[in-house]
Amino acid sequence: xxxxxxxxxxxxxxxxxxxxxxVSAQEQxxxxxxxxxxxxxxxxxxxxxxxxxxxxxxxxxxxxxxxVLNLNRLYSAxxxxxxxxxxxxxxxxxxxxxxxxxxxxxxxEERWLDNLRTMGAVSELEFGILAxxxxxxxxxxxxxxxxxxxxxxxxxxxxxxxFTVFIERSLPELARQERFQIVLNASETLYFPPSLDITGxxxxxxxxxxxxxxxxxxxxxxxxxxxxxxxxx
Numbered sequence: 378x379x380x381x382x383x384x385x386x387x388x389x390x391x392x393x394x395x396x397x398x399x400v401s402a403q404e405q406x407x408x409x410x411x412x413x414x415x416x417x418x419x420x421x422x423x424x425x426x427x428x429x430x431x432x433x434x435x436x437x438x439x440x441x442x443x444x445v446l447n448l449n450r451l452y453s454a455x456x457x458x459x460x461x462x463x464x465x466x467x468x469x470x471x472x473x474x475x476x477x478x479x480x481x482x483x484x485x486e487e488r489w490l491d492n493l494r495t496m497g498a499v500s501e502l503e504f505g506i507l508a509x510x511x512x513x514x515x516x517x518x519x520x521x522x523x524x525x526x527x528x529x530x531x532x533x534x535x536x537x538x539x540f541t542v543f544i545e546r547s548l549p550e551l552a553r554q555e556r557f558q559i560v561l562n563a564s565e566t567l568y569f570p571p572s573l574d575i576t577g578x579x580x581x582x583x584x585x586x587x588x589x590x591x592x593x594x595x596x597x598x599x600x601x602x603x604x605x606x607x608x609x610x
Contacts, residue, residue, distance in 0.1 A: 442556075446548075447563035447576045452540055454580055460589040461536045468529055468599035472522070479518055486511060524607055532602040539595070543587050544579075551579060 452458040490507055493499050499507065548560055555575075563574065590596055597605070 441573060442558040443561065443573070444555075444557050444559075444575045445561045445563045445566055445569045445573045446579060447574060448541075448544065449564060451544070451576050451580055451583065452537065454576075455540070455587070456584045456589040457536075457540055457587050460591065461533065464599055465529065465533055472525060472529075476522065483511075483515060483518070525603055528603045528606055529599055531606075532597070532599050535602075536590070539590070539593070540587070543583070547579070547582060547586070551575075551582065 453462070490504070490511060493507070494504050552558070552560065555578075557575075560575070561569070563569070563576070
């Protein structure tokens with residue numbers, strides 16, 4: 378068993394963590410692939426003219442029944458989405474720094490084992506036992522790292538899901554107030570005039586009612602989520 382193989386692992390270990398990008402707000406995974414986010418029966422539409430609704434009507438000379446919402450932009454621009462992105466980036470940075478410390482320690486131990494073998498301080502049998510213990514330590518570290526990365530991804534998806542549920546619950550009331558009948562997902566719509574985009578209108582309501590999500594009873598930091606789902610890590 379060749380101890381120097383660990384040198385390749387130490388590089389791969391760093392790359393594998395750094396390779397899980399702390400994505401920017403623009404690179405977040407789409408939170409919905411459905412084109413029609415809301416279809417409101419015509420009989421539920423009230424004859425109400427809110428300021429936002431009047432503004433849309435002035436742009437078109439008539440009140441549009443179909444509007445467009447950019448869910449990904451809404452998420453990334455919201456206080457909730459920015460908080461999730463920031464906490465995720467910080468969690469990965471801590472994991473990278475922690476990994477760098479382990480890599481240095483493992484490289485030092487690897488050199489020590491190589492020196493023992495070079496100087497003939499141990500027999501081949503003894504070296505084989507020490508090398509096997511070392512490899513087990515390396516593999517254990519890699520498995521721990523992979524598990525944490527997977528849990529951080531789960532945590533991110535869980536937060537996106539919570540945001541999506543809030544939007545799904547908010548759209549019907551917004552549609553009633555603004556007299557929208559159909560709300561389309563911008564990412565699945567080939568073309569629409571920018572004036573039909575209600576993302577900014579909904580962003581204000583999201584920030585006011587949902588906030589950054591830290592007051593939710595289900596709020597967990599990435600570290601708390603990891604410890605709850607893998608306490609032995």
